[in-house]
Amino acid sequence: MNDFAKKLFQDSKLAKETIPVVVSSRIRLARNLADFKFVKYACKGDLHTVAEKCEKVLASCPIFTKSTILNMGDLLDYEKLALVERHLCSQEFIMDTNESKLFFTDDHLTSIMINEEDHLRMQVFRPDLNFKTMFDKINAIDDHVSENLNIAFDNRYGFLTACPTNVGTGMRASVMLHLPALVITKQIGNLILAVQKLGFVVRGLFGEGSEAQGNFFQISNQQTLGFSEVDILSRLTQIIRSIIEYELNAREIVKKERIIWLYDNIGRALGILRGCYCLTSIDAINCLSLMMLAVDLGYLPNTLRGDLHQVMMKIQSSHIQVLENKVLNSSERDVKRAELLREFFVTVPNLKFD
Amino acid sequence: MEKCQFCGKPATVHMTQVINNKTTVIRMCNECAAKHGLFDKEGLPFAMLSGLGEALFSGMKQSLSANGLICSKCGCTPMSFKETGRLGCPNCYKDLKLLIDGIIESSQKGTIHKGKYSKEGTLTATMDPTNSFTDTSIQKPIRKPSTEEKLNELQEMLDAAVKAEQYEEAARLRDEIKILKGSGGIS
Ligand SMILES: [Zn+2]
Ligand SMILES: [Zn+2]
Numbered sequence: 308m309n310d311f312a313k314k315l316f317q318d319s320k321l322a323k324e325t326i327p328v329v330v331s332s333r334i335r336l337a338r339n340l341a342d343f344k345f346v347k348y349a350c351k352g353d354l355h356t357v358a359e360k361c362e363k364v365l366a367s368c369p370i371f372t373k374s375t376i377l378n379m380g381d382l383l384d385y386e387k388l389a390l391v392e393r394h395l396c397s398q399e400f401i402m403d404t405n406e407s408k409l410f411f412t413d414d415h416l417t418s419i420m421i422n423e424e425d426h427l428r429m430q431v432f433r434p435d436l437n438f439k440t441m442f443d444k445i446n447a448i449d450d451h452v453s454e455n456l457n458i459a460f461d462n463r464y465g466f467l468t469a470c471p472t473n474v475g476t477g478m479r480a481s482v483m484l485h486l487p488a489l490v491i492t493k494q495i496g497n498l499i500l501a502v503q504k505l506g507f508v509v510r511g512l513f514g515e516g517s518e519a520q521g522n523f524f525q526i527s528n529q530q531t532l533g534f535s536e537v538d539i540l541s542r543l544t545q546i547i548r549s550i551i552e553y554e555l556n557a558r559e560i561v562k563k564e565r566i567i568w569l570y571d572n573i574g575r576a577l578g579i580l581r582g583c584y585c586l587t588s589i590d591a592i593n594c595l596s597l598m599m600l601a602v603d604l605g606y607l608p609n610t611l612r613g614d615l616h617q618v619m620m621k622i623q624s625s626h627i628q629v630l631e632n633k634v635l636n637s638s639e640r641d642v643k644r645a646e647l648l649r650e651f652f653v654t655v656p657n658l659k660f661d
Numbered sequence: 662m663e664k665c666q667f668c669g670k671p672a673t674v675h676m677t678q679v680i681n682n683k684t685t686v687i688r689m690c691n692e693c694a695a696k697h698g699l700f701d702k703e704g705l706p707f708a709m710l711s712g713l714g715e716a717l718f719s720g721m722k723q724s725l726s727a728n729g730l731i732c733s734k735c736g737c738t739p740m741s742f743k744e745t746g747r748l749g750c751p752n753c754y755k756d757l758k759l760l761i762d763g764i765i766e767s768s769q770k771g772t773i774h775k776g777k778y779s780k781e782g783t784l785t786a787t788m789d790p791t792n793s794f795t796d797t798s799i800q801k802p803i804r805k806p807s808t809e810e811k812l813n814e815l816q817e818m819l820d821a822a823v824k825a826e827q828y829e830e831a832a833r834l835r836d837e838i839k840i841l842k843g844s845g846g847i848s
Pocket of ligand 1: 665668669670
């Protein structure tokens with residue numbers, strides 16, 4: 308493994324400590340330096356100065372004592388994409404890597420993008436639902452940043468961002484949920500509408516093809532102006548708690564009314580994972596989603612939970628290329644993906660249906 | 662089958678946004694959704710991608726009266742915002758206020774910042790008692806004034822000092838202003 312691979316694959320706490328239904332949560336803050344143009348309009352020299360100033364301040368922040376800093380321009384395409392797969396940075400961040408840098412801690416729970424569309428995009432993650440802890444953490448980083456840099460702020464508009472849809476708190480909080488039973492029982496559509504009526508955004512694929520997408524949905528706040536951080540986070544927490552409850556109820560319904568269908572689908576998925584020689588990422592995610600459900604329902608040992616998340620990370624297209632240390636086309640990746648999955652699932656015990 | 666509203670191919674992604682009780686439905690094909698940052702090329706939803714409305718709605722609605730505005734510090738206009746979906750600099754919020762207020766009205770429910778450092782002072786939590794997020798102790802550190810605010814303040818002090826014929830004080834303030842002006846400013 309090269310250095311980049313080691314940093315990427317170093318144990319992510321995110322995968323180890325997962326709980327049912329909640330895959331991960333995130334808070335992101337957008338900040339800009341008051342005395343410079345926003346990234347899209349700034350000249351190279353300005354971006355360079357911004358990056359230098361930010362790097363200096365962040366390096367002195369205690370949370371980054373054990374961390375990595377990357378000059379994005381130095382990375383290969385699949386290395387950049389692997390960082391997106393690991394949600395350490397955004398898709399937009401890797402489109403233009405001119406003078407952009409990425410900080411992330413060894414535990415992968417904190418990352419900061421310098422010169423994304425805003426000068427600073429700071430994010431913290433957790434494998435569960437605990438916005439209080441996360442907000443305290445990111446707020447402390449933000450305090451450190453605003454004590455040492457002249458941050459663009461206006462009394463009426465709050466934190467000034469390159470896009471007015473982020474202005475105010477500059478905060479976007481999101482939770483990734485695994486909702487297989489709501490998809491199976493076809494309640495997901497109504498639920499999404501209900502959540503959207505509350506002013507929150509659901510991203511996920513539905514209509515046809517939704518079941519092929521691994522049943523993962525991300526819920527985040529849409530509004531950033533006119534509400535305090537605490538208000539936004541507590542409303543989101545409430546919404547997520549009710550969705551978790553709906554999902555758990557739906558699982559009971561599935562167990563009661565469609566048990567053979569459930570056994571059949573989980574059993575086949577494990578069969579595929581143990582016997583495949585060529586598997587697309589969508590098929591793999593779909594099968595892995597069923598394995599996660601099997602763990603949640605007690606058909607597979609609880610100790611597998613973290614491993615499943617790690618496998619799911621590892622079989623993503625760019626992760627495979629980082630692991631192999633070369634560019635692979637999609638059929639080569641499908642073969643390697645199948646190999647990784649077979650290796651892992653051979654060691655997984657047989658399903659114990661009740 | 663419904664069609665992608667960007668390119669006309671069959672739509673696989675449907676999104677609904679509700680802003681101020683107005684519902685907008687967006688239909689997209691996988692490629693266009695990927696282009697708008699909704700998920701990566703192979704459709705893996707596992708990667709958490711940045712905010713939704715950002716890419717899609719910025720600049721779609723804007724009041725016509727905003728035409729003719731230009732930011733004195735960066736040259737950004739409503740037209741350039743429409744093209745890039747992004748503002749040029751913090752000063753755009755002053756000089757393009759009409760445009761900004763229009764966008765805010767169509768994308769945000771609130772109009773005044775109520776979060777960190779806001780005038781309302783300490784953040785208060787208003788949530789149900791069963792929620793563990795009942796923190797009201799988020800500290801409100803004193804915000805460091807911006808260079809511009811500091812300059813204005815110093816200029817006022819200087820004017821007052823000159824008026825009061827306190828020339829030594831005035832000279833000191835003038836030096837301070839000079840130093841501050843040299844340290845920042847949009848280039
Ligand atoms: Zn399209
Ligand atoms: Zn401007």
